[in-house]
Amino acid sequence: AQTVTQSQPEMSVQEAETVTLSCTYDTSESDYYLFWYKQPPSRQMILVIRQEAYKQQNATENRFSVNFQKAAKSFSLKISDSQLGDAAMYFCAYRRGMDSNYQLIWGAGTKLIIKP
């Protein structure tokens, strides 16, 4: 069975600095998708970035980028120039490819604190 592990329950970073959140996953599949979601105190889950496993190039979205290491089954999120609005829970999620009916497998989340 697929699993997703976020080993950092909580991380803190100084405003304007860079922080990296870790995520590892376990799968025997070769075709899958990986996601990072952000959940602020309002509890709305917001998609931050996604990565298709068949793409070697790391996904980027403005200040957010990933380091996707397929062989190591690692999918870390780097947030550059941290802002107070980045404070939230961050969840890593995995989904098998090929069939859109496969459900998301979620990590336990990492709480990100931004120090002003």
Next chain:
Amino acid sequence: EAGVAQSPRYKIIEKRQSVAFWCNPISGHATLYWYQQILGQGPKLLIQFQNNGVVDDSQLPKDRFSAERLKGVDSTLKIQPAKLEDSAVYLCASSSANRVRSTDTQYFGPGTRLTVL
């Protein structure tokens, strides 16, 4: 483009009472999901619909939870009777997945925070 809508945003009930949540997905999205998220945990999938058919309800406590998606658009999730351990945020999400291969990115609503006393 309007996002996923949910109501109510907050609900407080006593145990053994009934409660219903409503979700309106993004227009044109074929797949709809209901999640339960207990504080400090990741979301847990309760049920997944594709159009008006159930794809996966393996983690839905069917003795007390029910969900429907009539006409393949809006959906309602009901709990009857509620227990203390049902206190959680109930998230609705939708995706445009209606074909075999899809990134199936899920977009979430604001959630309904349920407190059972």
